[in-house]
Amino acid sequence: MRFGLTTPVVTLVPRTHAGWEVDAGPDELRQIATTADRLGYDYLSCSEHVAIPAPVAAVRGGRYYEPAATLGYIAAVTSRIRLLTHVIVLPYHHPLEVAKRYGTLDRLSNGRVILGVGVGSLEPEFRLLGADFAGRGPRYEDALRALRAALGRREPAYRGTHYEFADVIVDPCAVQTRLPIWIGGRSARSLRRALELADGWDPFGLSFETLAALLARAREWPQWGARREPFDIVLTPETPLQLDEPARVVDTLAAYARIGATAMNLRFVHHSLAHYLELLDQFAGEIRSMYAAAEGRSGTRRP
16 A cells, blocks of 8 residues: 655645645645655645636635646655646646646656546636536547657657647656556546556545445456556545544555555644644554554455
8 A cells, every 4th residue: 555645735625624724835835745755655746726716616625736836846855755646637738738747747856747637527617718628528538548648758649539649749758658647536437437548546525435336346347357557546535534543544544455445645634734744754654554564464455
């Protein structure tokens, strides 16, 4: 099991962020990033929305740092932690634009990018940006194929249903020969797309019971049996973890591992920057040790 962080400060979602994050900025983000890097966390994340319509902000929140700029800042102050877009809305962008932007970040960070992408669901934002909402599904799938053809290639070529390019140079390009693509979403369709077109599934907003049932059904799909490459299942506990109850946290992690999680997006109940940094240390030391011991005793094997 690998553990990454849903990064504080960069996204403020009502009812889940801590009060101190409202006035926090680059200094606090740097302390979080360097501490997580030192303690061995696998990745930090940053999501994308360009402009949230005001009536929607009460539900989705209004703050979303721009992912490429934010992860570039994190890359500059860290040395090993990976950089996850969680997620960018792919239909807002041309695939070559994404390949160039995050290929550059991959090169600058020495191969640390994980590209999380989603189809998008906020129709008013699509309209605002002049992007097609109704037809986004087929365009999204073609963009995923185009991205795979472009990432890590200085002279990419692709011909699909919506995108076509050849005789072009994209320099710099990603240094990873197969830069990981994780697909977000909350539907069976998003999981099918991930199995067919990507390297992992990173859903959001689903209960444990829903995830368990969906993953159990998915193991009967032909797409699951056809996989030959490693596939990540990246899950998020329904509520932020209370680290003052370590045994319960370990039970939660073990439960997600049993349904197939290979990585976890972690959120903690915290009250200040200092408290959050303490929790990072506690999880990396005490709780990871407890989890490893429990996993060893149970002989846990990922399905």
